[in-house]
Amino acid sequence: MTGGRADGRMGGTAMLVACVALTIWPSAHLAAQVSLHVALGPRYSSTLVHDSIRTAFDLRPALAPAFLVSVRNELRPGWSADVTLDVAPSRMRRHESSGSFDAGSFTAVAFTVGMRRQFAPGVSARAGVGGLRYLADQTGVFREGSGGIFPLGTVAATYAAPFPFAQKHQLEVEARYDIHQFITPALRTEGFSASRPVHRVAILVRVGWGKS
Amino acid sequence: MTVGRIALLALALAACKDPAIPDRAGVYAFADTVIIGVDTSVTLFRWPTSRLPVRFWADPRSNMRFLLERAVTVWQDQFLYGELRGVVVTDSSAADVIVSWADSVPPDVPPDTTSASNACSGVTTFDYDTTGFALSGPVHVSLSVLGGSPATPGQVQACMRRVAIHEMGHSLGLLRHSQFDEDIMFGSPLVDYPSRFDRRSVEVLYHSQPTVQPPPP
Numbered sequence: 001m002t003g004g005r006a007d008g009r010m011g012g013t014a015m016l017v018a019c020v021a022l023t024i025w026p027s028a029h030l031a032a033q034v035s036l037h038v039a040l041g042p043r044y045s046s047t048l049v050h051d052s053i054r055t056a057f058d059l060r061p062a063l064a065p066a067f068l069v070s071v072r073n074e075l076r077p078g079w080s081a082d083v084t085l086d087v088a089p090s091r092m093r094r095h096e097s098s099g100s101f102d103a104g105s106f107t108a109v110a111f112t113v114g115m116r117r118q119f120a121p122g123v124s125a126r127a128g129v130g131g132l133r134y135l136a137d138q139t140g141v142f143r144e145g146s147g148g149i150f151p152l153g154t155v156a157a158t159y160a161a162p163f164p165f166a167q168k169h170q171l172e173v174e175a176r177y178d179i180h181q182f183i184t185p186a187l188r189t190e191g192f193s194a195s196r197p198v199h200r201v202a203i204l205v206r207v208g209w210g211k212s
Numbered sequence: 213m214t215v216g217r218i219a220l221l222a223l224a225l226a227a228c229k230d231p232a233i234p235d236r237a238g239v240y241a242f243a244d245t246v247i248i249g250v251d252t253s254v255t256l257f258r259w260p261t262s263r264l265p266v267r268f269w270a271d272p273r274s275n276m277r278f279l280l281e282r283a284v285t286v287w288q289d290q291f292l293y294g295e296l297r298g299v300v301v302t303d304s305s306a307a308d309v310i311v312s313w314a315d316s317v318p319p320d321v322p323p324d325t326t327s328a329s330n331a332c333s334g335v336t337t338f339d340y341d342t343t344g345f346a347l348s349g350p351v352h353v354s355l356s357v358l359g360g361s362p363a364t365p366g367q368v369q370a371c372m373r374r375v376a377i378h379e380m381g382h383s384l385g386l387l388r389h390s391q392f393d394e395d396i397m398f399g400s401p402l403v404d405y406p407s408r409f410d411r412r413s414v415e416v417l418y419h420s421q422p423t424v425q426p427p428p429p
Contacts, residue, residue, distance in 0.1 A: 051293070052233050053419035059293055094293045101261050103294030141292050183231070186292060191234025 033074035035210035039174065040067055043088055043202035048182050049141060050196070057096035059103055059141065064090035066202045074211065078118045084128070086110040088202075092140075106136035110152055110178070126156040132180050144185035154178035158206075170208030177201050238409040239416050240395070244387040253344070257424040258385040258417050259308070265297035266384075269307035275320040276355075279372055280311050283380040290411040295418040296384065307350055308426070309383045311376075314356035323373060324366030330400055331363030332356060332371040336382035339427075346425040353379045374401045381410070385417050 043066040049059040065088065072082040088110075092103040114128025131149040136142040156176040160166060183195035244255040259266045268284060270277040277300060284298040301307055314335070334355045341348040355375060357368055378401045390397040390413075396406045397413070406414070 049292075050230055050233070053236065053415055055419065057293070057419075092294070094295075099261075101294065139289065140294055143289055143292075190292060191236070192231050193234075194231035196231050 033080075033211050035072045035074075035170065035208050037070040037072060037082075037170065037172075037206050037208040038068070039070070039172075039204040039206035040065065041174075041202050041204035042066070043090075043200055045090070046197075046199040048092070048196070048198055049187065049192075055097055057094055059092055059094055061090040061106075061108075062093050064088055066204065068204065068206075070206075072116070072208075080116045082114050082116060082126075082128075084110075084112045084114065084130075086112065088200075104136065104140045104142075106134045106142065106146075109133050109135060112152060112154055112178075114154065114156075116158075122160040122162055124158045124160075126154075126158065128154045128156075130154070132178075134184075141184050141186050144189060147182070147184040150180040150182065152178055152180040170206070172206040172208070174204040174206055175201070176204060236412040236416065239413045240390045240392070240397070240409060241388055242386045242397075242413050242417050253423065255387060255424055256385070256417075256420060256422050257338070257347075257387065257426075258420065258422050259296070259426060260422070261295075263308070263426050263429070265299040267301045267306060267308045268298055269301055269304040269310045271312040273313060273317045275369075276311060276313065278320075279355075279376040280380070282373065283376040286377050286405060287380055287384060287414065290406055290414055291418065292415075295415070309351045309353060309380075311353040311355070311379075314354040316357050318357050318368045318372065319365050321365045321369055323370035324364055325370045325404070327367065330371065331358055331361045331368045332375050333358055334375040334379040336379050340424070345423060347427040349427050351383045353383055355379065374404055377401070377406065381406070381414070384414065385422075386410075386414060 042063055044063055045061040047058040047060045051057060051059070066086060067088070068084055068086045070082045070084040072080050074080045086109070087107065089105070089107040091105045094101045094103040110130055110132040112128040112130030114126045116124050116126040118124040130152050132152045133149045134142065134146040136146060138145070154176065155178075156174050158172050158174040160170070160172045165171070178200050180198055181195035182198045183192060242256075245253065266284075268280055270280040281300055284300065288296055288298060290296075304310055318332075332355060334353065337352045337354075339348045339352075340346070355372060361368075363371070374396065377396050381397050386397050388397075389399040390409065392398060392407075392409070393402050394407050395401075395410050396403055397410055
């Protein structure tokens, strides 16, 4: 039998393919106001789970790279809209009083739509909403699945240096913050009844192609 | 703009307080006691993080390797935070836990789960050094077919699956038996998998301070 949904990992893969297709497809039809951007940089994430068994400890992603692909469409001078695919593989660490220990890994995939406004030459801000899904082996906190797609809110501040080289390559530096709620079926089984806000901060360097 | 307002609303809604930490009631006594001289000491053993992955060796006869890998996976899956990892090794001299058949070797047939027949048993042995506070060598586990049992080979295999998980529980540090037959660590295990109380107990064990050190690597 083929074509069936084998497990949660397949669902995540399908979503990833769909997001990539949605993000990349417009680049084949780059209109006058449309540009493609790729960004890379480190990301910090706050605690996913705070628990206490004998002593308190936290489960937290390690500092990890984030990779973003965006398609941006200028609406009118100073305003643009974009769709962004954000992929961030990371290892998890269990932080307790006696040290920090490996606790598995995951890849967080987020898809957002956002509006960007330029406030001053080279300085712009973005706000967006979307969804985030964790792709992971079915072990640990993900042993009963990833918990589906979590709603996500994001804001960012971007600076484009006024140098010819930077302008030619649409080079930007961005500080990006986002937040979502995290809980998994395994955590619910364990007795957690509510989700926990997870804050993520990334410092990104971006290059672009097409009309800026 | 609408998207900006939605984003700000999402940020505000998400900034809620931390969820409550669940209580883990129902943990059974897993530590043992040992008499050293005139003193009675609590024996609490677990594999420390520095010794992960725990190295298991399986008797190559029949389907022991399958039974062992299955049991290790079942116990690994009880943990949320990566407290335990195990691996099956091919060299018994490099193993932390050695699992072998005690006497007769049962045939590798599909398990018959229609009845919870007591067709097999297991023993887990810890060798302590002279201080009583450290193991002197690998943990030994043996599985055996009960002589004179009227059980079919399929019933023996079903029993072996349960008992392998039970004995691996001992080798991980659940030194005592549960008093409840819903738990895999009940003296004569009747269930196929660890219960939520088994899970809570092994979780608590792996966040407890051990009194017994593992054998030299």
